[in-house]
Amino acid sequence: MRVAIVGPAYPYKGGGAQHTTELAHRLAALGHDAVIESWRAQYPSFLYPGQQTISAPEGRPFPGIRRDLDWRRPDGWVRCGRRLRRADLVVLTLLSPVQVPAYLGVLYGLRRGTPVVALCHNVLPHERKPYDAPLVKALLRRVDRVLAHSEEQAGLARDLASAPVRVAALPPHLPTTAEARPGGGVRHRLLFFGMVRPYKGLDLLLRALARVPGVSLTVAGEFWGGLDETRALIAELGLGERVELRPGYVPADDLPALFGDADALVLPYRSATASQNAWLGHEHGLPVIATRVGALADHVTDGVDGLLVEPGSAEALTEAITRFYAEGEPERLRQGVKAVDPDPYWATYAEALLSAEA
Template identity: 35%
Template sequence: MYPGGSDKEPEPRAYLPDVEYIVDSANPFTWPAVGRRIRSLNPDLIVVQWWHVYWAPFIIWVKRLARRCGKRLVVICHNVDDHEAAGWKVKLRNLALGDCKELFVHSSRHRESLGEMFPAASIRMHPIPAYDAFPAPDRELPRRAGTELLFFGLIRPYKGLDILLQALARLADRDFHLTIAGESWDGASAYERIISEGGISEKVEMVNAYVSNQSAANLFARADAIVLPYRSASGSAVAALALNYHKPVVASEVGGFVDIVAPGTGILVEAGNIDALAGALSRVMDGGKWYEPDAIAATNERLTWRSLASELKRQ
């Protein structure tokens, strides 16, 4: 059900103090200990995360636990739907989320779509704030071109890496270098073919593996722009990382991007439009005043973890 190499961060978790790592979502025999810990805490609110159908059995179990304990439960839906969902995945998602009273999303568009799926639920929204608990860069990576671009995160078809590579192939004579950093769930051969046929092999580095938080910090520090050419999206943790490292974003006009990417913080383009993306990237490569650092700082001040927590707790 989960095609990635691992769902666990291999680095020390110093950036998450006072966290008890007692949940093993793939091992139901560990769940009773989670239930006992929740009962001992006697919380006002239980919060559980959803972003892949892999976690549906655990969420179903937590949902029943919350009812037995008489506790409020909010499910944060990082993906409203699996972007390449098979019919059985949709059914399992509906089983996990269908009778939840409170759901929480990170984009206004997906608040609307989730409301259509589950009209009886109370649905609240807050964009993902900057991930300010992530590490600072610990070394300066060498620059390889006038414009350094970064595509970061798990590589899945809906994220449009093929669209980005086709757009860059049209700019093959420009001075840029793209880093693709993230594990591909479907193999890399199709992307490697586009890179080769597009004549940009010397301008693209592909790191087809899980990227640690410290390595990510160094990659973001080097980048001049973060490129998110998604075909569809809900909220975006990568956009939140870009905010944290004060980097502008070139993104498709889908999902949560429309809530945080605006003139000053980046450029929005029509999803799937290779020409539009190539034009936006050409503008980035031209340099000049295509974004405003003050606008990124203002967005970070507006979208905070405190404001997210307040919205999450609100009834």
């Protein structure tokens, strides 16, 4: 089967690009003729204030990539659709409603001649704008199938789509790094990693940290709305000596040292769909303290390889951090951490993506 995936790939960074690339590799390994139609310019910079591309790949680049799509060139969207008429299946990777106009152009070029799956990393954004739902609805009512990464997301999709909606858990697609396992005793340092946005709950973690003396925090990642608000909260809480800010995208080669300096990764999200970060923490030997939202709770076994707390509560995070640092607990939880085996996840995911059955 010839499968065309329309989505970001290197030099774009982050989980979306890593997922697109790994999906193409997995389909090729199953004997399919996989190609990627990627972007030359995916978003206007004012809609995505972070760093969009990187200079070195964070895994195996996929050889069959075309990088012609440009958000400023509708004619290129239609040409892409015409090229993909030769495919047996087209996969439109939806990361943001901003992509929808281009995908509608691709569908116009296809002219309904090829089955199309909308692969939804997020059906709707965590922080929504008035135009998000109408745009996504316009897309999901024009495709043949929809693949969502959780039952919650599938429910959103069914409200917007007329096509069948299937669910498959997001499989591991972690960047390739040197192995690093924490050691050398308890550091009394936690890690918050990834892009900082309101729904990820860094403010709640900072308020919790202020109530637990003797514990420090590293915050590493891009700040979506700038640093001013976070710096002001750190100052208000008197945490200036205990919080290290490392703003900016963290290359894969820097992850082992970053994770190796912490006792646990903390994911204090207010909401979530699917995230690789719990797996990423476990891959680097760290227990994970996470909220019970989205798929996070599926990736952490409470009391075995991390701790789970209710979302939206600084008090719950305070209790979890205190419980984590009980005598002998960091070492015990670290011993329970196991790296994830991605193969079973990808086998199930590929079957769900390729199956024409609802």
